[in-house]
Amino acid sequence: MSPRRPGRARHALLCGRQRLRGLRRPRADRRRRRWCRGRRGVQCAPCRALWHPARRDSPGATALDPGGVALTLQESPAFALVRYCTSGCARAAEGVAADGPYVIYAAPAGFRAIVTISTTEANAWGVVGQDAPVEVLRRAIAGGHFAHAYLFAGPPGIGKALLARRLAQTLVAPSADDPTLPDLTSRAAQQIEAGTTADIERIAIGGVCDEASHDHAADHSTRIRICQVRRLERVASLAPFALARRVFIIDGADDLQPEAGHALLKTLEEPPGDALLLLLASDVDALLSTIRSRCQEMVLRPLSHARLAEALRDFAGLPAEEALALARLAHGRYGLAMRMHADPSLAVLRQSTTEEVRRLMRAGRNERFDVADRLGAGWYRERESVLATVDLWRDWWREVLLATSGLEAAPEAMKDAVGLTSADAVRALRAVQTARQHLQGNTNASLALEVMMLDLPVLSTTGVA
Template sequence: MADVSALDGAGVPLGGNAWGVFGQDGAVEALRRAIASGNLAHAYLVTGPDGVGKGTLAHRLAQTLISPSAEDPTVPDLTTRVARQIEADEMPDIERIALGGVCDESNHDHAADNSTRIRICQVRRLERVASLAPFASPRRIFIVDTADQLQTEAAHALLKTLEEPPGQVLILLLATDPDALLPTIRSRCQEIPLRPAPYSDLLAVLEDDPEVADPVTVARLAHGRYGLAMRMKQDPTFAVLRESATTEARRLARASRNERFDFAERFGGAWYRERESVLQTIDLWREWWRDVLVAAADAAADLSPEAKAEATRCTPADALRALRAVQTAREHLLANTHAQLALEVMMLDLPVLTGDVPAGRGERETVTAG
C-alpha cells in the first residue's frame, strides 16, 4: 500500500483517531459515523496529495468492515489474520486496481509494459468480479488506486458500475487530482478530501521517533504528509531527492532566461529516458509552489520555515502563476507534447524572484545533466 499508517511499536494509533491515519481525524470520524448508522455509501472518492493517507484510510475502512473490534464495530481489530491479509493486499474479497495491475487478458502484462493509465481491461475485470458473491466476507471491496489515471474508456466503463452497483460491493477511488476524473464519476461518489497535517504537528511526532535522524528536515520535505515522512525515514536517499528537487524549483525562479532554456533542453531530453523520474520532480515542484502559495496568502499558515521565507519574496499571484505553469507543463508532457517545448513554455511562465538559495544536500544528476 502506498501510504503508511501512524501506529507506534505496540500497534497503538497515533494522531488522535482510532484508525491511526495521521492528521485525518475528521475523515476517520465521518466514516465511523456512517458505519455506526448503517449509512455507508456504495462508493467513496478519497482525494489528497501523495503520502497524505489515502491508501491507509481505504485499508482501515476495509479492515473495520471485515474485521471489526468486538468492543467497537467502528474500529478495526488489527490483530486478526484477516486484518493482516487486508494490510498486505492478500484478502480475496478485496481487490486493488492500480497502474500495472492484473486483468483477465492472458496476453496482457501491464507491469512489464510500463502502463501509465489504468486500462479498460482492468476495469472489465472489476465489473466481472463485482458481479460475484463475496468469497469469505459480507462484501467485496475494490480500491481503485490512482483513479485519476484511468483511461478514458476505462473511466466510462467504471461509471456504468458506479451507476448500478451490486448491493454487496463497496468501491473506493483514490485520486491525487480529482479534477482529472469524469464529473459524472465524481457525482456518484461521496468525496472525502484529505489534507496535509500542520507542519508543527508532524514535526512533534517525528521528534518523538528515535529512528528519524533529522526530524526538522524530514518534516519540511514531507509537506505535512506522514506517509512521505515514513518513506524518507526508511530510505534516506528519498529525502535527498526531494530536497534536490525543491532546490531546483527555487533556483529556476531566480535563473536567467538562457539558464532556464538550457535546463529545459536537458530536462526535456531526460523525459524520453527517465519519464517517471521527471514526473516525480515536476510533482515535487508542484508541491513546493502550492506551499508557497498558501504561505503567501496566509502568513499564519503552519508551513515549513523555507516555504514561509520564499513567500516573503513573492506575491500570491506569483506563486499561483508558478503553480499553474508547472501543472500545465505536466499536462502537456502526459499529452505527448514535445517535451522541450512544453518545458520552455513553463520556464517563460515562471515568475522571477530574488534572493539566494541555499545549496541542496544532493543533486539529481541523472535527470538534470542530460
C-alpha cells in the same frame, strides 16, 4: 385500535439498530472460540478483542492492567490502547505488523501485549493527522448509512492508501467490542494489510487485466486502461471468495484514461451488489465531474510543520531536529516523512530538487530550457522520476503560496516569497499542474515542460520580472 407508532426519535433509534445489526457477520462466519482467560477472568486479545487504556507521563513508566501485571510502555505516546493476555497465549503477538503506528512491545515473562497508537479517540484507526475523515467514516458505519463509493483526495504520502485499508478492515473484520474499529489481530485484517486476499483488489497503473496479451508493467503504461476497469466490472459482479464483501481500491483514479473513466462511471451508476469502490486521487480536477458527483468525496489535508514534527516525535520516536527537517521536506505528509526516514536517499533527492526549483526562480530562459530538455529526454526512460520531480515543484510552489498568504511555510519559502504575490504562486501552480496533465496525456514531454518554464514567474532582485 391500531398500536401506537413510536415517536420520531424512537423510530430513528430502532432503524439505527436494525442497520447496525446488518453489519454483523453472517451466522455461518461466526466461529465458536475457546477463550483463554488470564487473572481475574480477563479475556485474551486474539481470542476476544479487549481494550485496556494505559497512560504514562514519561518514557519508561509502567501501567498496571486489571490483573495486576506491570506493563512497561517503553516508547509509547502519551495515550496508548493495550491488548493483553496473561495466560501466555501463543497467538497474542503473532501476525501484527510492526511498522507504521502499530508497535509490539516487550512484556514480562508469561505476558504479551500489543500496543496500538491512537492520536485521539476519534482517530482510532491510526491514520495520523486525519481525524475528521476517520470520524465521518466511523459514524457512517455505526449509523448504517454507508456509501457504495468513496473518493479520498490528497497529495501523495498523505495517508489515502492507509485510510482505504483501515476502512476495508473495519467492514470485513470489525472488532467485537466496537464495530467501527478493525480487529487487526484477525486473519482477514492481516490478509488485507499484506495484500494477499482476493476479495480486496488494488487497481493501479501497470496492473492486470483479462487480456492475456497485455503486459502493462512491461509496456510502461502511464495511465489506468479501460481493460483494467472492465476486469473490475466483471469481478465486482461475482460473490466474495472468502470475506464478507469485495472492496476495490483504485489507486491513482486521476490517472484513468478517458475511456476508462467513462467505463468506471457506468459501474458507479449501477453498483454491483455489496461491492465497495474506494478511489484515491492526488488531483481531483483531472477526474470526470460525473465521477466525483457519484462518490462521497473526502479531502485529506496536510499538517502544519509544527504538528507534523510533533507527530514524528510522538509516534516514530524521532529526535526533534530530524523530525523538524523531515516535516519541512514532507510538506505536511506523515506517510512521506516516514518513507524519507526509512530511505534517506529520498530526502536527499527532495532537498536537491527543492534547491533546483529555487535556483530556477531566478534563472534565465536558456537555463530553464536546458532543465526542460534534460527532463524531457529522460521521460521515456524514467517516467515516474520525472513525474516525482514535477510533483516536488508543485509542493514547493504550494509552500510559496502559503507564505504569500501569511500562513506557516518553510523558512526558504518565506525568503523567496518576499518578491512574489499570491497571484504569482497561483499562476505557477497552474503551470505545473497543466504540464503534469500534458505529460500523462502522452504529449511531447520537452515541449510541455518548456511551456511550463515560460509560465513560471521569474524572480529578480527588484521583484517579479
